[in-house]
Amino acid sequence: MRMPWNPQQPESCVPDSLVHSDDAIVVSGMRKSFGDFAAVDGIDFTVKKGEIFGFLGPNGSGKTTTIRMLCGVIEPTGGGARVMGYDICSQAELVRANIGYMSQKFSLFQDLTVDENLKFYAGIYGLSAAKFAERRGYILEMADLRGREKELTGNLSVGWKQRLALGCATIHEPRLIFLDEPTSGVDPTARRHFWELLNELAAGGVTLFVTTHYMDEATHCNRLAFIYRGRIIAAGTPHEIKDELARDTILQVEVADGEGALAALEGEPGIKEAYMQGAMLHVNVGERSAAEADLPSRLGSAGFRVLGTDRVEPTLEDAFVHLVGKQGGRA
Ligand SMILES: Nc1ncnc2c1ncn2[C@@H]1O[C@H](COP(=O)(O)OP(=O)(O)OP(=O)(O)O)[C@@H](O)[C@H]1O
Ligand SMILES: [Mg+2]
Secondary structure (H helix, E strand, O other), X not given: OOOOOOOOOOOOOOOHHHOOOOEEEEEEEEEEEEOOEEEEEEEEEEEEOOOEEEXXXXXXXXXXXXXXXXXXXXXXXXXEEEEOOEEOOOOHHHHHHHEEEEOXXXXXXXXXXXXXXXXXXXXXXXXXXXXXXXXXHHHHHHOOOOOOOOOEHHHOOHHHHHHHHHHHHOOOOOOEEEEEXXXXXXXXXXXXXXXXXXXXXXXOOOEEEEEEOOHHHHOOOOEEEEEEOOEEEEEEOHHHHHHOOOOOOEEEEEEOOHHHHHHHHOOOOOOOEEEEEOOEEEEEOOOOOOHHHHHHHHHHHOOXXXXXXXXXXXXXXXXXXXXXXXXOOOO
């Protein structure tokens, strides 16, 4: 897809020497400030073609702002990026033509039918009638929307809307798709179905850049980056990121009053980190810590009823809490 270098090509913030033919995205020192506030504070990372790249971070950490810059929708205030070889500032139009973008708020027209939404996006990307017929057929099958072509989009359940939004974002067969929290608000079955679709796209060589809050989804990704307060605080494969905790012992404690127990453990000796993971209390007691043996009795004598304690393998969520903690924050 990359255009050969020629003297007509506009200047880029990312030098040619940093961009390789197997790179889908190369980000270099990219920044976006709104007034004095740096929503994205100088980030660097690379996404290889064919990867599923997970971009994780808490609310307000800069995920959508990053995606909007990479899609050529807003301009960075510093640094830049190349997307499929194109510069996001000077070649934003080419970037937009070569990517698909499924935004956090599915960009569907609720008062148009399924077919009308598809037609609208086909128009934006200038598909011929024959190409549209082919893509429409494929998308209706893929999204399980056959028979619903004339239904008003607003009447579809969230799972259908999500698949229609993916269809619209991919109508022009982009080789790179940005998906901003594509599964938020969707039930677990629909989420699983959606990830099957994403895996099919990836198997066909399409690069996927996905933001999510669901840690279980992050394990579907080949590589991840964690963004926190506008900065990348970790990047690597899920395995590499979990390795951050390889030397620590994580205990999962089932206790009647988890939040109370959590408060009681704050600042206690031998407790590196403690936090709730779902209904369970997770306690990182660090390396070869005596706290492992006496945690149940310590909680018991503080008046908490401990129902069970298990040593567990660190999850990505454990790693995330740890990484945010290292920054002096709370996940
Ligand atoms: N146009 C804007 N003007 C001012 N501040 C903005 C603007 N867009 C985003 N921000 C701020 O930048 C920060 C990052 O926002 P962003 O939407 O990128 O976060 P996010 O990681 O996508 O969060 P979420 O998980 O809630 O979607 C937030 O503090 C947000 O309020
Ligand atoms: Mg967002």
